[in-house]
Amino acid sequence: MTAKRFGPVSLIKHAILWAAVAMIVFPPYVLVLNAFKSKEEFSQTSVFKLPDSFLNFDNFVSVMTRAHLDRAYRNTVIIIAVAVIGNVALGTMVAYILGRFDFKLKKAVMGAYIAVSFVPTITTQVATFTVVHNLHLYNTLWASIVLHLGTNVLQIFIYLQFLSNIPKELDEAAMMEGASLFRIYRTIIFPLLAPATATIVIIKTIDIYNDMFIPYLYMPAQKLTVVSTSLMNFSSERSTEWELMSAAILMIMVPIVALYLFFQKYVFAGIVNGAVK
Amino acid sequence: MVGNMSYGLQKRILIILFLLVPIALLATFALYPAAYLVYLSFMTWDGFSPEKTWAGLANYKEVFESKEVWAAFGHNFVYLGWGLLQNALGLAFALLLNSRLKGRNAYRVMLFMPYIMNGVAVAYMFNYVFNSEYGSFNTLLRGMGLDSLAISWFGSPKAVNHVLGFITLWKFMGLNMVIYLAALQSVPSEIEEAARIDGASRFQAILHVVLPNITKVIELNLFLTIIGTLEIFDLPFILTGGGPLGASDTFLTKTVATAFKFNNFGMASAMSVTLIAAVVVVLSVQRLVTRRWSN
Known part of the structure; x- marks a missing residue:
């Protein structure tokens, strides 16, 4: 408004924001410096010193095989792919039913989803543990898939909001032409919910990628490690080898940061929608 | 086929078909465990033997009389302090970014970034920031000649919760900021401009005109923070395991240890139910x- 583009006020603002950005970037920056150092180089130089070469990828190669990151990435991707596809299918179905039809138990269904959202996930694992055991899902990738598959209140709200903007006349016109309700869901509702789906896919992918407790608790087998648990295992073996750990941490951190930078619009849409509802 | 069915019949079938799997999942992995949790909280059970014996209120009594549980719960309040600062900073940065400023989207993207980072990776990253000997923070302190301040951050019972609280702030400040920013952007700029024309300073305009318009969101953020601090788990679980000597245990790390380390599922369930009750009270x-x- 009145502040000039390069006036003192805006200079102070930029200075404050740069200081905050520096605070954010400082810890990962130190990781980047040290992930490219050899063992000797690391022990002989300050943590703030630039590495001899940013082309020394030895640590990354070594971590890939020693921490079995290839397997961890693969398991994580499988869980995300199956859980997210299922989750979007179920989420759109629930939203279509709740948004377009009236029936007796509608309020009860909505109420159940809202009630469940008040219960922090970790607290119920004491009881969920028994359920997962009895369903023979313990130590299978299905444990994580199934626990991430169900829809939740945030997702339903986002979908319902988009659904209310799809004119009912579209449904009615299709009905005039004799389309079945399932066909209306498949050819009209589902495609028109695509922007909301994009947001949900990104948010859900980040959620599952970052999840630690479910894989830690239900998939302790070596061959089932995901990114979070493989890093925990690697750390318990080699926490003193900083240059290796720095590379390992970066390899876990970077993929999701890249995804975020690429799809930030959808991330912010999901966060804001979820909070303000 | 389907086309010949009346829409009334189709509607009934579709409601059942489309809700069947989601409701089954909800019942199996959320509603049933919640109910089972309440049941377990009245039982004595080690988690695997077929025998469960009725304990009545004994588990709850144990929870409320345990000094360790109260001490762990006390640590959550350290996080609450950092959480309030986190909110204040979130609001301050949202106000900064709500003004006309070059590169404000880039700033927003950067400040929000920690929130989407993998929690395990962030925890280990800060392990190297705050390591007493080679950590970058202590190296920085020594470089400035402040050797006496370069203590063992995770080894000191007094400092450890503040360090973890700071890391929480680092990770979650951007979330508060983004929510505040969205609220600020929905306040019509004419309101502020009108106040400015009437002679109010920028600061006065914000205090008396802009902030009253977003009180609901400020409350929302504060309650999110309170609930978040009740549920602190990942950082102490990964970084300190509750140590040294329980100095960084939180209510939830204590709950998880009670169940999966000490196989006291009854007491752990009672702790979980107590925490859920606390969340419901706050809400x-x-x-x-x-x-x-x-009104």
């Missing part, structure tokens, strides 16, 4: 407060 208070505002 009810929020509802009451929000209703007062809208």
Whole structure:
């Protein structure tokens, strides 16, 4: 408004924001410096010193095989792919039913989803543990898939909001032409919910990628490690080898940061929608 | 086929078909465990033997009389302190970014970034920041000649919760900021401009005109923070395991250890139910407060 583009006020603002950005970037920056150092180089130089070469990828190669990151990435991707596809299918179905039809138990269904959202996930694992055991899902990738598959209140709200903007006349016109309700869901509702789906896919992918407790608790087998648990295992073996750990941490951190930078619009849409509802 | 069915019949079939799997999942992995949790909280059980014996209120009694549980719960309040600072900073940065400023989207993207980072990776990253010997923070302190301040951050019972609280702030400040920013952007700029024309300074305009318009969101953020601090788990679980000597245990790390380390599922269930009750109380208070505002 009145502040000039390069006036003192805006200079102070930029200075404050740069200081905050520096605070954010400082810890990962130190990781980047040290992930490219050899063992000797690391022990002989300050943590703030630039590495001899940013082309020394030895640590990354070594971590890939020693921490079995290839397997961890693969398991994580499988869980995300199956859980997210299922989750979007179920989420759109629930939203279509709740948004377009009236029936007796509608309020009860909505109420159940809202009630469940008040219960922090970790607290119920004491009881969920028994359920997962009895369903023979313990130590299978299905444990994580199934626990991430169900829809939740945030997702339903986002979908319902988009659904209310799809004119009912579209449904009615299709009905005039004799389309079945399932066909209306498949050819009209589902495609028109695509922007909301994009947001949900990104948010859900980040959620599952970052999840630690479910894989830690239900998939302790070596061959089932995901990114979070493989890093925990690697750390318990080699926490003193900083240059290796720095590379390992970066390899876990970077993929999701890249995804975020690429799809930030959808991330912010999901966060804001979820909070303000 | 389907086309010949009346829409009334189709509707009934579709409601059942489309809700069957989602409701089954909800019942199996959320509603049933919640109910089972309440049941377990009245039982003595080690988690695997077929025998469960009725314990009545003994588990709850144990929870409320345990000094360790109260001490762990006390640590959550350290996080609450950092959480309030996190909110204040979130609001301050949101106000900064709500003004006309070059590169404000880039700033927003950067400041929000920690929130989407992998929690395990962030925890280990800060392990190297705060390591007593080679950590970058202590190296920085020594470089400035402040050797006496370069203590063992995770080894000191007094400092450890503050360090973890700071890391929490680092990770979650951007979330508060983004929510505040969205609220600020929905306040029409004419309101502020009108106040400015009437002679108010930028600061006065914000204090008396802009902030009253977003009280609901400020409350929302504060309640999110309170609930978040009740549920602190990942950082102490990964970084300190509750140590040294339980100095960084939180209510939830204690709950998880009670169940999966000490195989006392009855008491762990009672702790979980207590925490859920606390969350519900906080949320009810929020509802009451929000209703007062809208009246």
